[in-house]
Amino acid sequence: MVGKIVIDKELCKGCALCVSACPQKLIVVAEEINSKGYHPAEFVDSKGVCTGCTLCALTCPEVAIEVFREEKT
Amino acid sequence: MGEKVLITGNEAIGEAAIRAGCRFFFGYPITPQNKIPEYLSYRLPQVGGCFVQAESEIAAIYMVFGAAGAGARVLTSSSGPGISLKQEGISYISAAELPCVIVNVMRGGPGLGGILPSQSDYFQATKGGGHGDYHLLVLAPSTVQETVNLVMDAFDLADKYCNPVMVLADGYIGQMMEPVEFKEKPPKELPTKDWAVTGAKNRPRNLIKSLYLDPEELEQHNLKLHRKYLEMAKNDVRVETYLTDDAEIIIAAYGTVARIAKTAIKILREKGIKVGMVRPITVFPFPYETFAKISEKVDNILVVEMSLGQMIEDVKLGVCGRAKVHFYGRVGGMVPTYDEIVREIEKIKRGQV
Amino acid sequence: MMKVVFERPKSMFPVPTHYCPGCGHGIVHRLLAEVIDEFGIRERVIGVAPVGCAVLIYNYINCDMYEAAHGRAPAIATGCKRVHPDLILFTYQGDGDLASIGTAEIIHAANRGENITVLFLNNAIYGMTGGQMAPTTILGQRTTTCPLGRSPKRDGYPIRIAEMLATLEGATYIARVAVHNPRAIIAAKKALKKAFEFQINGLGFSLVEFLSPCPTGWGMPPAEATKWVEENMIPTFPLGEFKVPKSEKG
Numbered sequence: 001m002v003g004k005i006v007i008d009k010e011l012c013k014g015c016a017l018c019v020s021a022c023p024q025k026l027i028v029v030a031e032e033i034n035s036k037g038y039h040p041a042e043f044v045d046s047k048g049v050c051t052g053c054t055l056c057a058l059t060c061p062e063v064a065i066e067v068f069r070e071e072k073t
Numbered sequence: 074m075g076e077k078v079l080i081t082g083n084e085a086i087g088e089a090a091i092r093a094g095c096r097f098f099f100g101y102p103i104t105p106q107n108k109i110p111e112y113l114s115y116r117l118p119q120v121g122g123c124f125v126q127a128e129s130e131i132a133a134i135y136m137v138f139g140a141a142g143a144g145a146r147v148l149t150s151s152s153g154p155g156i157s158l159k160q161e162g163i164s165y166i167s168a169a170e171l172p173c174v175i176v177n178v179m180r181g182g183p184g185l186g187g188i189l190p191s192q193s194d195y196f197q198a199t200k201g202g203g204h205g206d207y208h209l210l211v212l213a214p215s216t217v218q219e220t221v222n223l224v225m226d227a228f229d230l231a232d233k234y235c236n237p238v239m240v241l242a243d244g245y246i247g248q249m250m251e252p253v254e255f256k257e258k259p260p261k262e263l264p265t266k267d268w269a270v271t272g273a274k275n276r277p278r279n280l281i282k283s284l285y286l287d288p289e290e291l292e293q294h295n296l297k298l299h300r301k302y303l304e305m306a307k308n309d310v311r312v313e314t315y316l317t318d319d320a321e322i323i324i325a326a327y328g329t330v331a332r333i334a335k336t337a338i339k340i341l342r343e344k345g346i347k348v349g350m351v352r353p354i355t356v357f358p359f360p361y362e363t364f365a366k367i368s369e370k371v372d373n374i375l376v377v378e379m380s381l382g383q384m385i386e387d388v389k390l391g392v393c394g395r396a397k398v399h400f401y402g403r404v405g406g407m408v409p410t411y412d413e414i415v416r417e418i419e420k421i422k423r424g425q426v
Numbered sequence: 427m428m429k430v431v432f433e434r435p436k437s438m439f440p441v442p443t444h445y446c447p448g449c450g451h452g453i454v455h456r457l458l459a460e461v462i463d464e465f466g467i468r469e470r471v472i473g474v475a476p477v478g479c480a481v482l483i484y485n486y487i488n489c490d491m492y493e494a495a496h497g498r499a500p501a502i503a504t505g506c507k508r509v510h511p512d513l514i515l516f517t518y519q520g521d522g523d524l525a526s527i528g529t530a531e532i533i534h535a536a537n538r539g540e541n542i543t544v545l546f547l548n549n550a551i552y553g554m555t556g557g558q559m560a561p562t563t564i565l566g567q568r569t570t571t572c573p574l575g576r577s578p579k580r581d582g583y584p585i586r587i588a589e590m591l592a593t594l595e596g597a598t599y600i601a602r603v604a605v606h607n608p609r610a611i612i613a614a615k616k617a618l619k620k621a622f623e624f625q626i627n628g629l630g631f632s633l634v635e636f637l638s639p640c641p642t643g644w645g646m647p648p649a650e651a652t653k654w655v656e657e658n659m660i661p662t663f664p665l666g667e668f669k670v671p672k673s674e675k676g
Contacts, residue, residue, distance in 0.1 A: 004428065015448035015641075015648040021608055038447065057432040058608040061445065061452025067432035097508060123508045127501065128534035135498035135531070139474075139505025142492055147505070165495050270490035270506065272513050274469040280484055282475075282493035 003052020003069045005043050011064035012040035018056035018065060026050055040064075077254045082217045082246040083108035085253050086176055087116060089224035090148045092255050095174070096122030097147040099136035101129055101155060104188040105244035106178035109150040130155035134162030134175075141171035142281040144269030146228050150176035152244075153186060153194055156202070163237060164203030167298070168283035170268075172231035174224065175209070176240045178247040179379075181406040189406025190244030192328060195383035198241050199357040206295050208302050209239045210309065211357040213327045217251035223354075225258055230309065232263045234301050241356065243379065245329045245408075302358070311354035312363050316342075320349030322418055323367055325376045325388045327353050330409060334377060337414035344415075346422055356384065364391025373421045375399045377409055435459035437468045437488050444482060448648025450638025451479060453605045454547060455486050457615045458516070461622050462489065471514045472506055474499040478520035479553040497528025500535035503542045514625055515542040522552045525561040525585050532591070536631045539596035543621045544633040546587060549640035550659060557643040561585045564662045569643075584662055588635045592668035598630035600669040604637035606655035610665075617667070629671050637663055 007018075007027075012034065018041050019027045026049070030042040041064075043050075052069030080088070087109050090098070098113040110126060117124040127133035133149050140147040151159065156177045166173060179194050181187030196202075198211045210230055214220035220242055227238040270279050285291035313331075316338060317323065326334045331352040341348045351367060353360050368374065374396050376385040382400050389398050401417045403409045434440060437459040445451045462468050471489040475481060477496035484491040494502050499517035507515045524532050524546050535542065551569055552558040558571040562584050566575040576584075588602040599621050603614035614636060621632035637659045639651035646654065 003431075011442050013447035017448060017648055017652065020649050020652075036442075052431055054432045055608040058611050059453070061447075061449055061456075062443065063434045063438060063452070063456050065432070066430060066434075068428035069431045071427045071429050097505070099505060125504065125508065125538075128530050131498070132501040132504075132531050132534065135495065135501035136505035136508075138494075138498075139492065139502035139507075140509045141505075142502070143472075143506045143509035145509045161495055162498070169493075270472050270492065271510060272470045272472065273488070273490045278488060278490045280491055280493070282484070282491075284481065284493055 001045065001048035001050055003050040003067065004045065005050065005056060005068070006066045007041050007043055008064040009034050009040040011062045012038060013062055014038035014040055015061065016041065017059045017061070021055045021059045023053065023055065024049055027056060077252050079250055080217070080253050081108055081248055081250050082220055082242065083178065083248065084112045085217050085221050086150065086224050086240070087112040088255060089221040090174065090228070091116060091120055091122070093146065093225040093228040095146040095148050095228060096120065097140045097145050098149065099125050099127050099133040099140070099147070100149050100151065101127050101133050103152045103155045105180055105190070105247050106150050106152055106176070108247070109176065130158040131162065134159040137173050138162060138166050138169070138171065141166065141173045142169065142270055144266040144271060148174045148176070150178065152178050152180045153182045156194060156197065160203035163209070164205050164207060165283055166237050167207035167209070168205065169281050170235040171237070171281070172235055173237050174227045174231055174240065175237055176224070176242065179241065179243040181404065187406045188244070190329065190379060190408070191404060191406060192243060192330065192379040193383070193404065194241070195356065195378070195380060198239050199359070199387070207298055208357055209237050210234065210305055211239045211241050211355065213241045213354060213356050214246060215328055215331045215352065217246060217249065218253050220246055221253050221255060229261045229263065234305065236301060241328070243329050306358035309355065310358050310360050312360035313352040313354060314363065315350040315352060317349035317351065317367060319347050321347045321371060322421055323371050323374045324348060324350045324414070325364070325374055325384065326350060326378065327356060327384065330377050330379055333409060333411050334414055337411040337418070340411060340415050341418055346418060348418055353384070359387045359391070361387070361391035364388055365393065368392040368395035371396055373397050373399065375401060375417055375421060377414055378402045379408060380404060435463045437462040439486055439488055441485065443486055445479065446642040448639060448641040448651055449479070450549060450605045450636065450640070451547065453611060454545060454636050454638065455483060457611070457618050458545060459487055460615065461619050464619070465622060465626065467514050467626070471516065474503050474515070474517040476519040476523040478523050480518055480520060480547065481554070483518055497523050497526070498531055499523065500528065500531040500540070500542070500544065504535055504538070504540050507540060507542055511541070514622065516545060517542065518545045519547070520553070521548050521550065521560040521562040525587050533594070536591050536594050536633065537596040539598065539630040541625055541628055541630055543625045545618070546633055546635040547638050548635050548663065549638045549643065551640050551643040553640050553643050564658060586663060588633070588668050591633055596631060597633070597669050598671050599624050599632035601667045602635040602637065602663060602665050604655055604660065604665060606637070606639055606652040624671060
């Protein structure tokens with residue numbers, strides 16, 4: 001995969017703006033709840049298609065998303 | 074070595090601030106103190122300082138907040154209505170424990186009132202004015218020379234206590250011209266301002282704030298402020314006692330009224346009535362003890378103010394029922410004359426009051 | 427080999443915020459912290475916090491800060507900048523703070539050309555106090571103090587701060603941006619970075635107005651709130667640069 005994201009479940013407030021922002025629909029709202037009672041966002045990329053575009057992290061008001069991308073050789 | 078100049082009180086206030094190392098003034102025009110901003114608008118640039126005529130007294134007091142929080146010695150001045158506008162800011166400055174000097178050149182009130190002198194802002198100065206449990210250290214000069222001395226002391230006291238200090242003058246002091254000496258003051262040992270916001274380099278960042286949402290924290294903060302006021306009362310009360318040793322009747326007065334009272338006392342003594350005066354110089358902290366002691370020796374105290382009776386309440390607190398406290402006052406810009414004061418004392422002497 | 431391409435800026439404390447889910451404050455705070463990091467000015471920056479939802483911004487941004495009284499941040503910033511002209515000053519204010527009680531202070535700080543940067547967060551409502559009408563509430567918008575919708579006759583019209591301040595000769599850079607989607611956020615950061623660059627170069631007063639969602643105040647979920655910015659706020663508050671320094675003009 002080219003890119004991946006890590007979502008801090010405890011910082012997330014389940015606003016789901018990242019869900020709308022992802023052009024490949026790789027983020028969903030989880031069934032579980034975090035310690036504050038929110039349903040945090042969850043990264044689901046079984047096919048490994050994330051490009052690390054950072055649109056999700058840009059729109060996250062909680063700075064809960066870290067984005068990683070493969071280094072170009 | 075000091076130099077003697079003939080100068081108005083307002084200009085002297087400005088010059089005294091500069092001699093005390095103040096390099097920042099933020100204010101707004103209001104009669105009868107306009108010569109303070111006018112004087113400083115040309116004098117401050119001469120010494121590398123900064124003058125800003127703010128858009129209102131409200132903006133000015135918050136500019137003071139900003140400059141004081143940045144670690145500078147800073148002055149603002151106004152009169153009654155403008156000081157009213159500053160009250161929220163003064164509460165904030167007190168809560169954030171910032172030093173600054175605020176000059177009130179009192180005029181007739183309430184409301185727009187008049188432009189002639191009064192002493193009707195005593196309550197506002199000493200009993201709060203703004204919201205919350207806080208106090209200003211309040212100095213009340215009586216002559217232009219004393220105003221100079223007290224303004225210079227005010228900056229030291231403000232730094233010592235990290236508290237705003239008010240100099241409570243009136244339109245007479247502001248506008249009259251008297252010979253004044255600007256003496257060099259030996260520099261005082263004062264605490265360093267390591268709490269100031271100067272850019273968080275090589276230290277954790279500093280916060281200038283007054284919000285404490287946790288009630289236990291806020292109570293502790295209030296108690297800390299309160300301890301300061303107790304320290305002020307212990308160490309920095311200033312009062313003048315004038316011919317009180319053999320006095321049978323005491324006059325209590327401050328500021329310009331005290332000068333007039335001295336003339337009345339001279340006349341009364343010539344008539345054989347032994348009158349003395351207690352002149353508070355700090356009206357906060359108030360010299361309660363002086364009044365407590367003196368009321369054990371005399372039966373009558375006459376409080377004279379250019380108001381309808383504000384300092385009299387503090388006098389009564391100090392006297393605590395040990396003597397009879399009388400009042401004479403003029404308001405609206407009217408000034409008690411020495412004749413009127415003589416008459417009032419004679420009335421007391423005759424037992425007519 | 428994966429490398430980090432997006433992470434929390436160093437000038438932001440790694441703590442959860444008190445803001446509502448989907449609130450624009452979190453995004454603007456992050457942009458501010460990124461700009462501070464990118465210019466390397468954290469040790470030279472002094473902020474002035476407002477009264478409003480962002481009153482606790484000092485818990486999130488790691489720099490020297492004042493807590494201002496409502497509306498007075500530009501005056502406090504003026505006092506500080508006059509003492510430390512070499513430091514970088516920013517104020518962060520909401521629409522009650524800046525456009526209501528603080529109108530005199532913002533106009534005059536801009537008019538004097540104070541070399542500070544103002545972040546103005548416009549969400550067309552008073553968030554912290556529970557959703558009352560703001561001077562920027564748009565016509566027809568319902569709030570707790572205009573439950574039947576803002577009407578010109580009773581409440582006047584929404585105030586366009588950016589356009590108004592751009593008429594002042596003392597203002598150097600005035601821009602309006604939005605944070606309701608990633609593209610807008612990227613443009614918003616560009617404007618904020620410019621504003622700070624102008625201050626660092628001593629060019630004078632800069633203000634960036636951020637149109638921001640307030641899901642709780644508007645009574646809608648975050649995704650709908652971002653649509654509301656696009657469909658309702660932008661027509662009233664057009665995006666753009668309303669004043670740029672002379673050196674920028676073509």
